[in-house]
Amino acid sequence: MTCLQGLSLSLHPTNINNQLAEETPSDLINPEGFEQLFEANKNRLYRYIYASVWDSAAADDIFQETCLTLWNEFSKYEPGSDFSKWATCIAFNRIRVFRRTQNKYQLGLDDDLLQEFSNNLPVIEDSTIAQEVKWRHLDHCYTLLPSSMQEIYQHFYNQNLMAQDIADKTGRSIYAIRKVIHKLRKKLFDCVENKLAEMKNDQK
Amino acid sequence: MIRSEKYAAIREIADAIGTKTATQEQEKQLAELLRGNLEAQRFFYDYMGMHIDLLAPAASNFEFSYKRKIETAVTEEFTVRRKDTSQTMSNTDNNEEITQTRLKNSSEKKHEHAQKIPLIVKYKLWLILTAAVLLLLLLWQQFNQSSAPIIAKIEKGQLSIVDHGMINGNHLFSGVYQTIQASSLLLVDGSTLHLAAHSHIKFFNNHEMRLTQGKLSVAPASDNNNIIVHVPNFTLNSNGGKFSIDLTQDKPVIDSGENTLLIPRRWQPKHFWSFDSQSDRVIDSVGSASGIPAAGATRTTGLLGRGGFYFNNHSTDRIDLGSGGGTVPATGTFAVSDGVTIEVLIRPEYSGELGEIDQIFSKDTGDEKLRMVLGFQHNSTKKHLQPDLDVNESLEFGLYILGQGYNRLKLPLDGLNGRPTLAQLKDGNMHHIVVSYSVNTGLKAIYIDGQMLASYQYPLGSKMLTGGPGSATIGNTQGANRWKLKSFSGVIDEVAFYDFALPAFMVQAHWINVQQDKNYFGFQPSAKTLPKIMNLVLPAYSSVELDPLTGLPYQVLKQ
The missing domain is CATH 2.60.120 (Jelly Rolls)
Structure with missing residues (x-):
């Protein structure tokens, strides 16, 4: 995927009869069409942006800008083509614009690495297991965590408390809390990987 | 070697980023570890992706609203708003909420354009363009006649x-x-x-x-x-x-x-909690309103499928579902415009005593006014009733309808006219409860086990006001001071929330599916995401009327 050479968004002139012959109603441009495509892609778009800038405030700003650019440019989206790819290109450009205009956010992937990462994204995502499958495994893996870790998980992921707040609440040091968060994240990741490998073996 | 060990250095820096403690040095090191290494990038993306999804997927951070207005022209509007702001702003310069509007057939825009181009030039341009288009069309027809299918x-x-x-x-x-x-x-x-x-x-x-x-x-x-x-x-x-x-x-x-084979355009609920996952959260298999059970709501064997929830009439018995992204009335995923349906399976233990309230599902904007409530009630206050009936223990459905205010439809549990008594509902079996309101028809209805047993007719097209900042709740209500009073008693399972009124025919079909140990939609009960498309085989050689809004079967006229 190359996004730097312009977005190639315009509709190509086609033989109208052939276009009609190949076109199905689900491909036609309409607001519902945008909503459907956008809803299916918004979480992966946010993931891509966050993984590129490593900062949630910056990711939120870029995500918001990306959403509106997608909406404004939707008439240029070619029905039937890969919406994910098109949306990623727009997010890629928004990230670059953001990095250039907001001097305080110079962290995250530099321009060259961002380009490399974005080019690799289709391959990376191709092997990414459907999110609902991961969530199902995460559900189960959570139950395998020791209760002390489950408690920290609840504070950190469900109640969105910062490590310092959890430390104050539990009377433990902030370093101990951070260590538990890192450990439980690794445990969950390993557990899900394990389950996915088992699933793959079962399918063979 | 497992990936988290193989890429331990990347994981440690990703962890530090996740807890906002990464140093500039560490981030530089991470960039070097990722550069030119596809597998390392794949691991980083998966690891960070899990963290982000657990923390708050995009759907939870932002509210997205798509509107279509038809006034002097057709306009489409798309709003992206951060959930953590209580302010309502429409200024596009403000980064907290951004609204973009597309205008179709805008006479204003055409007028602006006309002012910029002199009339004679415009006329010439028009002539040249028309001639060119006609010429191209003729040429195209000439050359494509034989190839067109x-x-x-x-x-x-x-x-x-x-x-x-x-x-x-x-x-x-x-x-x-x-x-x-x-x-x-x-x-x-x-x-x-x-x-x-x-x-x-x-x-x-x-x-x-x-x-x-x-x-x-x-x-x-x-x-x-x-x-x-x-x-x-x-x-x-x-x-x-x-x-x-x-x-x-x-x-x-x-x-x-x-x-x-019929494929209706709308059939999925907006939210569906089957309770079949064993997660610490109550997974929404359709939308993004996964809930958090309070301490008293305990998992139990499902009335259908693996799991359900038992409520013991206690202040800690409830499942909080959040506001669905709503910040002001008519926003969020619990805001509906065409109608609403709430569908549940229950095995109640409601006492029916005077003053006793057991809520099954509720959503209000936090001020107890714009409520949407389904539950059992036996109260001495007989306010806000439509129709105005003097009833004791009853199943009721309250809704705020514009021009009418908040009103409750009651289904008396008196054993008359086909209605069950409370004792019959407490026979130890599951019962299918559906309440619905259609804006198009103005009909508000309550169904038990597939049968419409109470209804009220509002003027056609009466709109409802829903959504907003208050939390939706299963088995109780919002507001700590009312938790003890309104907690449910018994088992609740398979809660579905729709943004349209299910036709009576479909309510019956769902009840038939449930009796055959399938979920409402005819699939095996599970916490899996519902498919996007549903195929319905129509009864053979029948005349079937369809609901024009959803495309779902409305009634079989003849078979």
Whole structure:
């Protein structure tokens, strides 16, 4: 995927009869069409942006800008083509614009690495297991965590408390809390990987 | 070696980023570890992705709203708003909420344009453009006549071209047509198509078309031929059999063949909590309103599928579902405009004593005014009742309707006129409860076990006010001071929230599915995401009326 050479968004002139012959109603441009495509892609778009800038405030700003650019440019989206790819290109450009205009956010992937990462994204995502499958495994893996870790998980992921707040609440040091968060994240990741490998073996 | 060990250095820095403690040095090191290494990038993306999804997926951080307004012109509006702000802003310069509007057929824009270009130049341009387009069209027709695919042969009748069509002799090509008189077409595969006069149809190819007006009947050439007809709110597949569609009635009518397949446009709930996952959260299998059970709500064997929740009439018994992204009234995923349906399975233990309230589902904006409530009640206060009945223990459905205010429809549990007594509902079996309101018809209804047992007719088109900042709750209500009073007693399972009114026919169909140990939609009960498309096999050789809003079956007229 190359996004730097312009977005190639315009509709190509086609033989109208052939276009009609190949076109199905689900491909036609309409607001519902945008909503459907956008809803299916918004979480992966946010993931891509966050993984590129490593900062949630910056990711939120870029995500918001990306959403509106997608909406404004939707008439240029070619029905039937890969919406994910098109949306990623727009997010890629928004990230670059953001990095250039907001001097305080110079962290995250530099321009060259961002380009490399974005080019690799289709391959990376191709092997990414459907999110609902991961969530199902995460559900189960959570139950395998020791209760002390489950408690920290609840504070950190469900109640969105910062490590310092959890430390104050539990009377433990902030370093101990951070260590538990890192450990439980690794445990969950390993557990899900394990389950996915088992699933793959079962399918063979 | 497992990936988290192999890429331990990347994981440690990613962890530090996740807890906002990464140093600039560490981030530089991470960039070097990722550069030129696809597998390392894959690991980083998966690891960070899990963290982000656990922390707050995009759907939870932002509220997205899509609106279509029809006033002086058709406008479409898309709003992205951060959930953590309580301010309402419409300034596009403000980064907290951004709204973008697209204007179609805007006379203002045309006028602006006209002012910029002198009239004579505009006239010349118009002439040149028209001539060029005509020339191109002629050339294109000349060169493409033979390559364009023929869709059908006109055997009888007459059609006119509406858009992009072509009729050469009696051959019809893809495009949009209107029948001037009743017409019969022989499709390329040998299937026949009959269209009533003044029907409006678009042919995509020789087996797929869209009917927007009139009547059509299809007779496929053989059992293997599948003719697909799209209609604005549904799609029909002939599946080798005949069928006909009549769009001239208030509600579309289908005369089905042996295997006619209906794909309705809207059938999924907006939210569906099957309780079949064993997660610490209550997973929403359709939307993003996964809930958090409070300490007293305990998992139990499901009335259907693996899991359900038991509530013990205690202040800690509830499942908080959040506001669905709502910040002000009429926003968020619990804000609905066409109607609403709440569907649940219950095994109640409600006492029915005076003053006792057991809420099954509730959503309000936090001020107890714009409420949407389903539950049991026996209270001495008989306010806000429509119809105004003097009842004791009852099942009730409260809703805020514009111009009417907040009103409750009650279904007395008195054993009269087909209604069950409370004792019959407490027979230890599961019961199917559905409440609905349709803006189009103005009908508010309560169903028990597939039967509509209470209803109230509002003026047609009466809109409702829903959504907003308050939390939706299963088994209780919002507001700590009312938790003890309104907690449910018994088991609740399979809670579905729809943004339209389920037709009575579908309520019955869902109850039949449940009795056959399937979920409402005929699938095996599970926490899996519901599919995007549902195929319904229509009863063979029947006349079926469809709900024009959803495309779901409304009633079987004759079989």
